[in-house]
Amino acid sequence: MSKFRKKDKGEMPAISTASLPDIVFMLLFFFMVATVMRDSSLMIENKLPSADQVEKLKKDRTIFIYAGKPSSQYKQFGEEPRIQFNDAFIGLEDVQSSIYQGISEMNEELQSKVVVGLKIDKSTNAGLVSDIKQELRKANALKVMYIANTKKVE
């Protein structure tokens, strides 16, 4: 009997896990705030070009337009680069209306500061890009950002 009692005395006190939920909740809130749910899945190949003179993009005032070759599971759309807005392919003539739609969904005070983010695959012809830019000019969305990967300055 005495053997057991001795053991009892020498045991380490259990570490209190009472604060564990607090820690986890803290992390949880951080990720909840930082989360952006992916709202448009890409239907095109999208390898961005790289640049080193980049500026940060303000997400809240940006409308994204994607362009590139349809990716492998959308082969039926052919090989020619296509424009994607939200979840669908759009033609060049729909760019203007899509931009207006995007603007109207934005915060009112940011509507005049709208930036169009162009996420364009690097193998796309620049002709398509200039067509998109023409449409943006017609829609009076004049600030564009060519989204690029950051290249390290040597």
Next chain:
Amino acid sequence: MAKRAAPEVNAGSMADIAFLLLIFFLVTTTIAKDKGLLRSLPPIDDSIVEPPIIKQKNLFTVLINRNNQLLVEDEEMPLEDLRKAAIAFLDNGGGTNPAGESCDYCKGEKDESSSDHPEKAIISMKHDRETTYEKYMDVQNELVAAYNFLREREADRLYRKYYPEADKVFTAMLEEKEKNQFSKDEKLNERIETIKNLFPMKLSEAEPDKN
């Protein structure tokens, strides 16, 4: 009467629930990290205005053909040399600005046959429809880099005293502006404008020919 203690709620599974949520948000999180080159497009202007006459020497033409080759000022040039050539052109300062002042901060060669003044110097860029977007971005990047280099140099000359620690003064100024976007710092904005006006970004893009 005996005081009845309220039964304690077992909080042991709280951590499990929180973990479950945490892992869900961990997996769905994509932290925004988009960066890029910010450019403004010219507005569409239907009014017919006589285009101002620009002297050939104030124009720096960059052409990209369908095979992604560069033609700069009628000579073929590798991409690596473009930045240097653009800096030399912008920084030349061979003449006077529209107000008749000569460029006292230019450190270029003051060549008569190159640009008069940074305020007059225009970079004109044209590409073919079949140029790849990658090459187009490379060229844009080099040209923006030329402007940034010169602005950085002027910021260093004028405002180094406010940012003795900074690696790049102009970048530090822009970062400070970004940080204080809710409390406008007039002085800082004025300084940034001064730098920008020393080397105004005049980068025009011609539409590719339709064929």
